[in-house]
Amino acid sequence: METSSRPVVVKRMPERMNLKQARKFLKEVEPFLVSDRPQVVFDMSQVRHIDAAGVDVLLKCMHAAVKHDGDLKLAALSPQAAVVLELTRAGRLFEIYDTSTSAAKSFSCFLPNAIKHVYEQPPLGVLQMPVVQPSPDGDPHGGSKQAA
Amino acid sequence: MDIRAVVLIGGAASNDAPTTETINGVPIADLDVLGLPVVDRVLQRLEQFGISAISTVCDGRSDLPAFTPRSRFYASLAHVNATGDQFWQAAEDAFVKYAEQGADLVLALRIGPYVEVDYEALVQHHLDRHCAVTMAVDGEGASLELFALSASARTDAAALFKNRMQRMRRECAPFRVTGYVNRLRNAQDLRQLGADGLMARNTIRPEGTEIKPGVWVGQNARIHHKARVVAPAFIGAHAKIRASALITRGSIIEHHSEVDCGTVVENSSVLPFTRVGAGLDVMHSVVGFRRLAHLWQNVEVEIADEKFVGMVPLTAVSRLAGSTAALFAFLPMQIFRGIFAPSQRKCATKIPESLEQASAVLESPVLEVPASGAESSEFPSNLAVARRYGDQ
Numbered sequence: 001m002e003t004s005s006r007p008v009v010v011k012r013m014p015e016r017m018n019l020k021q022a023r024k025f026l027k028e029v030e031p032f033l034v035s036d037r038p039q040v041v042f043d044m045s046q047v048r049h050i051d052a053a054g055v056d057v058l059l060k061c062m063h064a065a066v067k068h069d070g071d072l073k074l075a076a077l078s079p080q081a082a083v084v085l086e087l088t089r090a091g092r093l094f095e096i097y098d099t100s101t102s103a104a105k106s107f108s109c110f111l112p113n114a115i116k117h118v119y120e121q122p123p124l125g126v127l128q129m130p131v132v133q134p135s136p137d138g139d140p141h142g143g144s145k146q147a148a
Numbered sequence: 149m150d151i152r153a154v155v156l157i158g159g160a161a162s163n164d165a166p167t168t169e170t171i172n173g174v175p176i177a178d179l180d181v182l183g184l185p186v187v188d189r190v191l192q193r194l195e196q197f198g199i200s201a202i203s204t205v206c207d208g209r210s211d212l213p214a215f216t217p218r219s220r221f222y223a224s225l226a227h228v229n230a231t232g233d234q235f236w237q238a239a240e241d242a243f244v245k246y247a248e249q250g251a252d253l254v255l256a257l258r259i260g261p262y263v264e265v266d267y268e269a270l271v272q273h274h275l276d277r278h279c280a281v282t283m284a285v286d287g288e289g290a291s292l293e294l295f296a297l298s299a300s301a302r303t304d305a306a307a308l309f310k311n312r313m314q315r316m317r318r319e320c321a322p323f324r325v326t327g328y329v330n331r332l333r334n335a336q337d338l339r340q341l342g343a344d345g346l347m348a349r350n351t352i353r354p355e356g357t358e359i360k361p362g363v364w365v366g367q368n369a370r371i372h373h374k375a376r377v378v379a380p381a382f383i384g385a386h387a388k389i390r391a392s393a394l395i396t397r398g399s400i401i402e403h404h405s406e407v408d409c410g411t412v413v414e415n416s417s418v419l420p421f422t423r424v425g426a427g428l429d430v431m432h433s434v435v436g437f438r439r440l441a442h443l444w445q446n447v448e449v450e451i452a453d454e455k456f457v458g459m460v461p462l463t464a465v466s467r468l469a470g471s472t473a474a475l476f477a478f479l480p481m482q483i484f485r486g487i488f489a490p491s492q493r494k495c496a497t498k499i500p501e502s503l504e505q506a507s508a509v510l511e512s513p514v515l516e517v518p519a520s521g522a523e524s525s526e527f528p529s530n531l532a533v534a535r536r537y538g539d540q
Contacts (some may be wrong), residue, residue, distance in 0.1 A: 036529060079449065083449045086442075087430065088456070
């Protein structure tokens with residue numbers, strides 16, 4: 001289900017995301033976020049310190065991306081970043097991936113991850129329908145009879 | 149029988165000693181659990197068994213905190229501060245001093261681990277086997293760094309302290325402890341100790357009044373009437389829980405801590421003198437001293453932003469000064485806003501003339517009433533529909 005051929009921008013976040021660094025980072029990524037339907041991934045693997053200003057910048061970027069019909073996803077969260085995002089309840093607003101690659105790939109998939117998961121792995125307790133093979137004589141119900 | 153005790157605080161023998169048994173450099177033994185430091189809990193227990201002659205030897209690193217006020221137990225004891233090898237030398241000196249004063253038996257224990265041991269049974273075990281040194285072990289046979297030493301066995305005691313309580317000169321049948329044991333190696337163990345106390349899995353009882361089943365509140369704690377505290381929970385003395393905060397799932401708020409508006413504290417411990425900011429989710433964590441130890445992710449994070457986690461001033465004077473300054477900053481700001489800020493009152497919008505005129509469709513009657521006044525035998529279909537939905 002390839003639906004998009006637009007580029008995905010992966011941006012690595014700096015080690016410290018305090019007020020000064022956050023402003024600098026916002027200036028750097030702003031051109032990508034105001035383009036048409038931006039697809040942006042922030043790699044947070046190197047983030048060691050993130051404060052309220054850093055979280056604020058993430059939310060601003062998210063807002064800007066959504067405003068232009070795009071999306072912003074986070075990838076490779078460091079433990080420090082993960083803790084702060086959970087603490088501030090900001091983590092639930094973003095799609096978070098283990099790696100930048102998987103985050104970038106997720107843009108090319110039409111179905112949201114939650115739905116995709118349902119299709120790929122049916123939950124336990126759901127009976128799977130047997131694959132019906134048509135019989136050689138053309139009767140579509142022949143195969144199912146054999147299977148039964 | 150004259151039984152005395154030497155309590156060693158700190159002095160972990162492992163290679164990563166500076167990082168274990170501490171949270172942000174503060175020894176766990178000095179931190180509060182349900183309103184009282186771990187050290188005090190141990191000393192209380194010794195006193196319960198009639199051992200009141202106690203000497204404490206503290207690792208130099210442990211002599212930090214003004215924020216862990218020593219209790220009456222701690223203040224009345226002979227106390228020595230030492231570092232490195234001198235720490236163990238000081239422990240040996242304390243033992244020799246007690247032996248010279250005529251003690252029959254000396255208990256040496258390190259905190260370190262928190263152990264609820266039956267000291268009577270330990271002494272009886274020691275006497276029955278005529279040992280020089282008896283080591284207490286847990287169910288798996290690991291040392292709990294708790295020893296009963298005969299006062300006459302000075303050589304054995306010297307060897308024990310020289311080997312940092314890791315090896316004995318002569319092996320003897322160990323005493324197996326069946327009571328509660330917590331190694332107190334890290335923040336997770338500290339949290340577990342508090343949670344076990346709330347769930348009555350050990351003998352630790354919260355220092356406060358049980359205001360409703362499972363909710364203990366210390367002296368002068370302030371809980372806003374819009375805040376919610378779900379049992380089991382502990383709110384320490386002088387703690388403040390502000391509006392719309394939620395304390396739940398066995399959370400512990402230690403003394404002089406503050407939880408700001410709208411914050412959820414779930415399955416967590418907030419250490420003394422810690423301010424948790426507004427609108428946060430503190431879950432499965434130990435928070436304090438500008439750090440957050442997440443128990444599930446097994447990571448300890450420094451949080452420099454005061455909006456998230458900060459420190460409450462340690463002394464009452466500085467707290468009062470801070471509150472006064474905040475009040476004087478708040479009042480002028482409110483007055484300024486009241487005078488100069490734009491009004492939030494919304495004026496009634498003017499309705500366009502086209503909307504004010506009645507629609508021609510509305511003017512025409514929906515139901516045609518017969519002019520003769522004779523009622524139709526058939527009920528109008530549109531009313532029948534309305535009636536059907538009305539019944540539902």
